[in-house]
Amino acid sequence: MSSLFSSFKGTAQSLTAIRRPWRDFFDITAVDIPTSSSDATTRIAQNLTHFRLNYTIILLVILCLSLIYHPLALVTFFVILLAWFFLYLARDRDEPVVIFGFLIDDRLVLAALVGLTVAGLVLTGVWGNVLVAVLVGVGITILHAVLRSTDDLVMDDLESPYGHVLAGGDDELDSPRGDYTGI
Incomplete structure (x- = not known):
């Protein structure tokens, strides 16, 4: 606990x-x-x-x-949201999922959560x-x-949607562009 x-x-x-x-x-x-x-x-x-x-x-x-x-659908989706949170979002990716003593693959957990969500949508109408x-x-x-x-947004290069493409310093070894020289 x-x-x-x-x-x-x-x-x-x-x-x-x-x-x-x-x-x-x-x-x-x-x-x-x-x-x-x-x-x-x-x-x-x-x-x-x-x-x-x-x-x-x-x-x-x-x-x-x-x-x-x-209200039944609201409670159902709250329970499904908790399942998503604890089984997929909040856990460490290096930590395996163990349910009832069985080791479960990440793809299987994701598929089960998607299936649970779709079933919740269909069954609650x-x-x-x-x-x-x-x-x-x-x-x-x-x-x-x-x-x-x-x-006015202050964003880190790691947070940028363009990722490391915009990152890179003056040192060519650290640059994602490699050893490219301008013409």
Whole structure:
């Protein structure tokens, strides 16, 4: 029980560390129309990376609101969310999954969780509500990601959606470009 609590606490702390302040997320002064489709796709990639936990929280709130008149479905999805959290999201990837003394592969755990989620949707009869809620949430997320300027965002190269491509110092040995020289 103690290891379960410490695992939950560690995951909560790491999630809190990546959540961005809501005042930055809802900054009205950062709203700007993108100048091109290239600018829009860059904004989407950067904002989705920078505000990923904020967007996830908004999607979960919209999902819960869509299930408010279906308490059985809400409880079912809360249990499924806990299963996702403990069996897939919160555990160390180096630590194997052992259920009833059997060693379970990560792909099998993922397939079982997806199957459990689909079964929960079908058996509670709210798949239409969930589909509409997810579409609304994704629409709001994409709209925010396109309209929010990324000029004021401070992002580490490791956090960047472009990863190590943008990283690289003056030393050629550390550069992802290798020993390329300009013409």
